Amino acid sequence: xxxxxxxxxxxxxxxxxxxxxxxxxxxxxxxxxxxxxxxxxxxxxxxxxxxxxxxxxxxxxxxxxxxxxxxxxxxxxxxxxxxxxxxxxxxxxxxxxxxxxxxxxxxxxxxxxxxxxxxxxxxxxxxxxxxxxxxxxxxxxxxxxxxxxxxxxxxxxxxxxxxxxxxxxxxxxxxxxxxxxxxxxxxxxxxxxxxxxxxxxxxxxxxxxxxxxxxxxxxxxxxxxxxxxxxxxxxxxxxxxxxxxxxxxxxxxxxxxxxxxxxx
Amino acid sequence: xxxxxxxxxxxxxxxxxxxxxxxxxxxxxxxxxxxxxxxxxxxxxxxxxxxxxxxxxxxxxxxxxxxxxxxxxxxxxxxxxxxxxxxxxxxxxxxxxxxxxxxxxxxxxxxxxxxxxxxxxxxxxxxxxxxxxxxxxxxxxxxxxxxxxxxxxxxxxxxxxxxxxxxxxxxxxxxxxxxxxxxxxxxxxxxxxxxxxxxxxxxxxxxxxxxxxxxxxxxxxxxxxxxxxxxxxxxxxxxxxxxxxxxxxxxxxxxxxxxxxxxxxxxxxxxxxxxxxxxx
Numbered sequence: 001x002x003x004x005x006x007x008x009x010x011x012x013x014x015x016x017x018x019x020x021x022x023x024x025x026x027x028x029x030x031x032x033x034x035x036x037x038x039x040x041x042x043x044x045x046x047x048x049x050x051x052x053x054x055x056x057x058x059x060x061x062x063x064x065x066x067x068x069x070x071x072x073x074x075x076x077x078x079x080x081x082x083x084x085x086x087x088x089x090x091x092x093x094x095x096x097x098x099x100x101x102x103x104x105x106x107x108x109x110x111x112x113x114x115x116x117x118x119x120x121x122x123x124x125x126x127x128x129x130x131x132x133x134x135x136x137x138x139x140x141x142x143x144x145x146x147x148x149x150x151x152x153x154x155x156x157x158x159x160x161x162x163x164x165x166x167x168x169x170x171x172x173x174x175x176x177x178x179x180x181x182x183x184x185x186x187x188x189x190x191x192x193x194x195x196x197x198x199x200x201x202x203x204x205x206x207x208x209x210x211x212x213x214x215x216x217x218x219x220x221x222x223x224x225x226x227x228x229x230x231x232x233x234x235x236x237x238x239x240x241x242x243x244x245x246x247x248x249x250x251x252x253x254x255x256x257x258x259x260x261x262x263x264x
Numbered sequence: 265x266x267x268x269x270x271x272x273x274x275x276x277x278x279x280x281x282x283x284x285x286x287x288x289x290x291x292x293x294x295x296x297x298x299x300x301x302x303x304x305x306x307x308x309x310x311x312x313x314x315x316x317x318x319x320x321x322x323x324x325x326x327x328x329x330x331x332x333x334x335x336x337x338x339x340x341x342x343x344x345x346x347x348x349x350x351x352x353x354x355x356x357x358x359x360x361x362x363x364x365x366x367x368x369x370x371x372x373x374x375x376x377x378x379x380x381x382x383x384x385x386x387x388x389x390x391x392x393x394x395x396x397x398x399x400x401x402x403x404x405x406x407x408x409x410x411x412x413x414x415x416x417x418x419x420x421x422x423x424x425x426x427x428x429x430x431x432x433x434x435x436x437x438x439x440x441x442x443x444x445x446x447x448x449x450x451x452x453x454x455x456x457x458x459x460x461x462x463x464x465x466x467x468x469x470x471x472x473x474x475x476x477x478x479x480x481x482x483x484x485x486x487x488x489x490x491x492x493x494x495x496x497x498x499x500x501x502x503x504x505x506x507x508x509x510x511x512x513x514x515x516x517x518x519x520x521x522x523x524x525x526x527x528x529x530x531x532x533x534x535x536x537x538x539x540x541x542x543x544x
Contacts, residue, residue: 055444075450085445088540089463098459099449132543150449 002029002052002154002186006061009047009212021047023211024061029154029203034180034187034223036201038194040252044212045190049158052188053079065153075099078147082159084139086131092118092142093127099150110149117145120179137168141175148183155187161196173199174230181227194248198241199226206251216251218244324510329517332510341511342502344494350518352494356412357480360419364476368427369469375428376435376465377457393425397483398490405491415487422483423476430472434465467541470534477526485519 009022022044029035037045050056052063054073063070065077073079078099086095093114094101100110118124121141131139140160147155157176161169177200180187191197197204200223206216222235235241306326312318313325320328336346344352375382392400401418408414438461446460488497496515503511534541 053444053448055447073444073447075448077448079445079448081441081445083439083441085439085441087442087460087463088543089538098446101459102446102450102452102455130540132540146449156448 001031001066002188003064004028004048004052004061005063007048007051007058007063008060009044009051009056010059020211022051022058023213025212025214026061027205027214029186029188031186032184033202034189034200035203035205036189036191036197037205037207038191038197038248038252039207040192040209042209042212043207044209045207046158047212048207049079049156049188049190052154053077053156075103075150076153078150078152078155080140080143080147080155080157080160082162084131084136084143086139086142086146088130088132091128091130092123092134095131095142096145096149098146103150114145114149117149118142120148120182121145121175135168137164137172140164140172144176144179148179148185153186155185157187157189159190159192162191169196170232173232174226176200177223177227178230180223194245194252195236197248198222198244199232199235204244204248206248208252208254216248218248220244321507322509324513328510329513332508333514333517336499336511336514341508342499344499346499346514346518349494349496349499349515350522352492353484353488353496354522356415356419356495357477357484359416360423360480360484361473361476363416363420364423364427364480365473368424368472368476369431372428372431372469372472373435373462373465376432377461382432389425389428392421393429397422398486401487401490410491415484415492418487419480419483423480426475426479427469427472430468430475431465433472434468435461437468438464467534467538470530470538474527474530477530478523481519481523481526 004025004027007022007025008020011019011021013019025044025048027035027048037048039045047056051058052070054070054077057071070077086092087098090098093111096114096117097105097110100113105113115124115127118127121144123138123141123145126134126138131142134142143160144155161172164172173196176187176189179185189197189200191200198220201220202223204218204220205214206218207213208215220240222238222241226232226235229235309323310326313320313323313328317323324332333346335341338345340346340348342349371381371385375385397418401414404414404418408417442460442464443456446456451459484495485497485500488495489501492498496519500512500515503509503515
């Protein structure tokens, strides 16, 4: 269980004032759930993820994972970045095995486990390739396999499909839904796409900028159906899906003044 | 060729194959053009010497240079054979490059990693790196004598700075996402350094090494022209004092060949060590 309590992050801005990138955000991420944070740019959704990952410190509040306070990056939280961060000098298999190598897992075992993960993401045939010979979507799949290899408690995904074309993106969403159904990992997923949020989330938190806050929260269940059928069409034409999409869109596009006081 | 390599960021493997094919054909076509240019230059030299466009005293014929080459190779010139002079020069540059690599890389890496180390060392290095090496050669000779030590110290100073700066820049150029990714995979500080920072800095370090070789070579010859009893620069200077232009030509050609060999060797090394350069 990941617990976020009154988390705030403030940066000094160039004009001397403070930017409240994250303002008293509280959120729980339970095992077996996909929490999707959606919002316009600057709403603090990436700040939230970076704080959970331990890349930047909180100004106030606390984040705990299974009761342990988060103070620095660590292997118990797997991160998938928007930009691929694979090592160009290592082949795909060694990239997936990197976290296991850091833990001192012997070579044979870490390769075996990494091969199984490459099978899970459908890249078993590309184990020996250097990452720069792979397409953008394939690299992100390697990134997911790498993050899963160390069996982290939670997977943090920062707009992982944002740079992909829409067809590849759909394939990747399918892949993520099926990986989630198979592994039952708790996931925090950041996106600016409302459709992606509704398709993949079990919980959707809508965030708003200046200051970065959670303005609404919805519990949905399209992802289970999606993981089973693998077909995005019927889900996206579901009346509830359309209704929620409209509601979230109006929340995101609301003028800033009207939003105060609508917390949850 | 560089342009083609830089544009090789296409994602699909078919596109990659197409890019590499284009790159290969581009490099073979430049090679042909370069060879023709070289042949034309040599032909021009033949003609100029044959029709005596300049006095043979100033422009010796290729045949004469070739004769001198074998004479200098067998009998020697200015207290040594051509091979001895070449080895003397190579020995100096090898010593200086070793110092540059073994001191410059670790110090540069440390400067990239630690604010204190950078603060302490960047001022003296910046100060002396701005000076032309030949300006402080007289001082080195006063301090260290006219022997090998002063020359090797001079050369080491000129190779050290570019390597050190490059290693420092290499550390600073590591993408922060790459570091964050490694940390969230559970890397310790040492693992972060050996598995991420060092290989990420390698392309910059190789570039620094290339600059250091260039700087070392020009400083080497200049230092030998001024103060040496052996080496290619010394041979050229001695020959020039007696207007032996053909021997000067021999020396210049050997230096050109050495420089070319260094450049090609570095390119080969880059290809072996960092095949991913420009691709990600």
